[in-house]
Amino acid sequence: MAITLPRDTVVAPAEPARAGERSRALRKLARNPATLLGALVLLVVIGSAVGAPWVAPHDSATQSLIRRFTPPVWASGGSAAHLLGTDQVGRDILSRIVHGARTSLMVGVSAVLVSVVVGVGLGLLSGYLGGHVDTTIMTVVDITLSFPQLLLALAFVAALGPSLLTIIVVLGLTGWERYARVVRAEVLALREKDFVEAARAMGASTSRMIVRHVLPNTFSSIIVLSTLQVAQAILQEAALSFLGVGSGRAYPTWGQMIALGRDFVTVAWWLPTFPGLAILVTVLAINLVGDRLRDALDPRV
Amino acid sequence: MTALVVRRLLRLVVVCVGVSLVAFSILQVSGDPVSLMLPEAPDSDRDVLRQAMGFNDPVVVQFVRFVGNAFRGDFGKSFFHRTPALPLVLERMPTTLTLTVLAMALALAVALPVGIYSAVRRDSVVDHAATAVVFLGQSMPVFWTGIMLILLFAVQWRLLPVSGWNDWSSLVLPTITLGTFSAPLLLRIVRSSMLEVINLDYVRTARAKGLSEWFVICRHALVNAALPLVTVTGLQFGLLLGGAVITETVFAVPGVGRLIVNAIRQLDFPVVQAAVFVLAMIIVLVNFAVDMLYVYLNPQIRVR
Numbered sequence: 001m002a003i004t005l006p007r008d009t010v011v012a013p014a015e016p017a018r019a020g021e022r023s024r025a026l027r028k029l030a031r032n033p034a035t036l037l038g039a040l041v042l043l044v045v046i047g048s049a050v051g052a053p054w055v056a057p058h059d060s061a062t063q064s065l066i067r068r069f070t071p072p073v074w075a076s077g078g079s080a081a082h083l084l085g086t087d088q089v090g091r092d093i094l095s096r097i098v099h100g101a102r103t104s105l106m107v108g109v110s111a112v113l114v115s116v117v118v119g120v121g122l123g124l125l126s127g128y129l130g131g132h133v134d135t136t137i138m139t140v141v142d143i144t145l146s147f148p149q150l151l152l153a154l155a156f157v158a159a160l161g162p163s164l165l166t167i168i169v170v171l172g173l174t175g176w177e178r179y180a181r182v183v184r185a186e187v188l189a190l191r192e193k194d195f196v197e198a199a200r201a202m203g204a205s206t207s208r209m210i211v212r213h214v215l216p217n218t219f220s221s222i223i224v225l226s227t228l229q230v231a232q233a234i235l236q237e238a239a240l241s242f243l244g245v246g247s248g249r250a251y252p253t254w255g256q257m258i259a260l261g262r263d264f265v266t267v268a269w270w271l272p273t274f275p276g277l278a279i280l281v282t283v284l285a286i287n288l289v290g291d292r293l294r295d296a297l298d299p300r301v
Numbered sequence: 302m303t304a305l306v307v308r309r310l311l312r313l314v315v316v317c318v319g320v321s322l323v324a325f326s327i328l329q330v331s332g333d334p335v336s337l338m339l340p341e342a343p344d345s346d347r348d349v350l351r352q353a354m355g356f357n358d359p360v361v362v363q364f365v366r367f368v369g370n371a372f373r374g375d376f377g378k379s380f381f382h383r384t385p386a387l388p389l390v391l392e393r394m395p396t397t398l399t400l401t402v403l404a405m406a407l408a409l410a411v412a413l414p415v416g417i418y419s420a421v422r423r424d425s426v427v428d429h430a431a432t433a434v435v436f437l438g439q440s441m442p443v444f445w446t447g448i449m450l451i452l453l454f455a456v457q458w459r460l461l462p463v464s465g466w467n468d469w470s471s472l473v474l475p476t477i478t479l480g481t482f483s484a485p486l487l488l489r490i491v492r493s494s495m496l497e498v499i500n501l502d503y504v505r506t507a508r509a510k511g512l513s514e515w516f517v518i519c520r521h522a523l524v525n526a527a528l529p530l531v532t533v534t535g536l537q538f539g540l541l542l543g544g545a546v547i548t549e550t551v552f553a554v555p556g557v558g559r560l561i562v563n564a565i566r567q568l569d570f571p572v573v574q575a576a577v578f579v580l581a582m583i584i585v586l587v588n589f590a591v592d593m594l595y596v597y598l599n600p601q602i603r604v605r
Contacts (some may be wrong), residue, residue, distance in 0.1 A: 143319030146544030146585045155573050158565040159331035235442050242444050243562050261447050266456050276445030282442035
């Protein structure tokens with residue numbers, strides 16, 4: 001085996017050859033067809049979310065009682081104007097799905113941002129400072145883990161009043177413990193490394209140590225975890241809106257569409273099927289890309 | 302070993318207190334509970350009720366009272382049903398627990414053989430198929446899975462009932478739904494922990510001794526691979542309870558999950574509090590039991 005200098009040698013700065021690593025990681029990603037497909041799907045979803053008013057064939061709220069319960073275009077009675085059919089008040093399903101992408105992605109990404117800020121911060125403190133701080137934070141993690149996340153989110157969103165902001169904050173605050181534990185484990189491993197000791201010998205303060213030296217080395221784990229957690233957050237937002245604690249009736253969300261569709265599943269099978277497929281495909285794509293990202297960013301490979 | 306158990310017990314107590322705090326804060330955070338109880342009453346009446354129920358006391362006092370009452374099983378009266386909250390939760394507990402246990406049994410029954418086979422015959426058709434199924438399974442919202450199963454088995458083929466929880470046929474779809482919710486992760490854990498163990502030296506030794514592959518797997522590899530599985534199964538319990546809430550709503554199963562969802566829709570917070578508290582306590586106890594089981598199964602931990 002060739003002898004290579006470990007990345008964290010004192011001689012090297014805290015951010016060695018990252019550019020080379022990144023392009024290598026991207027090339028690894030591109031080689032797998034499943035990942036490419038996943039990435040493509042994600043681009044479509046993000047594009048729909050961003051450009052919803054222009055991408056969607058119809059407005060998501062226009063009702064038309066004449067056109068209610070139109071089946072998808074390939075079934076008998078379907079029309080090309082409504083590729084995926086219409087719902088119980090005649091709204092175009094495809095357009096509602098496209099508009100729904102917005103809420104799902106927005107909530108997913110924002111909730112993860114909240115979790116990252118809280119979880120990584122606490123994980124860094126816990127891992128680096130150790131002792132009582134560590135014990136306290138880990139006990140808080142244990143307490144959080146004692147509740148089913150969905151239940152906690154349900155109870156607090158209902159208590160605080162359902163709104164987009166509440167959902168984002170509550171989902172973020174019920175999902176941070178994974179980041180805390182992962183970051184803490186990484187910090188504990190990094191703490192013993194030479195470059196940390198060298199920096200401390202050079203007189204770096206604790207906060208500088210954490211931010212400048214320890215934190216950047218945890219980035220790959222955080223990125224991988226965040227990607228996978230966005231998928232989880234989307235699933236949870238869908239569950240919340242399915243259960244009726246969603247963000248309100250102003251704009252369609254996939255979970256809400258499934259909830260409404262369920263009541264009519266005996267007469268209009270397409271009502272709950274397609275929004276669910278949208279969720280499935282989006283989450284699957286994120287999971288595929290995230291999984292490959294994990295393999296690609298793994299420094300040991 | 303005793304020191305370890307004592308330490309874990311202490312942590313258990315602290316976690317219980319923390320759980321109570323979180324459950325307690327649900328009602329606090331909801332604004333003014335008195336307005337929820339008496340939405341039409343004039344302010345003077347509401348003030349009287351507030352004082353009588355102790356909502357004007359400092360938060361710490363209220364919390365201590367809450368814990369004291371919780372010990373005695375008193376979570377207040379449901380705003381909606383006007384009967385004590387805890388019995389409402391407890392009488393529906395067996396249903397939810399039955400569903401959860403059945404689902405977990407189903408998930409294990411699928412995950413164990415498939416996971417072991419995938420690990421032993423790596424890169425086989427079964428392995429790749431299993432991986433694909435895992436990815437798919439982890440991406441499906443559990444309520445959608447339930448509705449699709451209803452579509453197929455109840456509406457299209459008319460084999461099973463759409464909802465309810467009466468005879469054995471109505472148990473099938475909810476169990477399958479909840480089972481597919483937890484099976485993917487279990488499968489991954491079984492496969493990865495078997496993979497880890499199967500290449501270790503002692504397994505090689507067993508094979509070199511001439512023992513049959515089957516014996517090697519069951520007696521040596523599996524026992525050690527079971528450890529992460531035990532831990533994950535315990536942790537999964539919490540996840541499953543969350544999934545049970547959704548499944549019960551989809552299939553109209555009269556369990557605690559549906560009670561919670563209805564209570565939340567009606568802003569009936571004493572019931573929500575009681576249910577969250579009870580479920581969390583069950584999870585805490587299950588996790589503690591799993592913890593102790595792990596210590597028992599893994600002698601290495603005791604020495605540390």
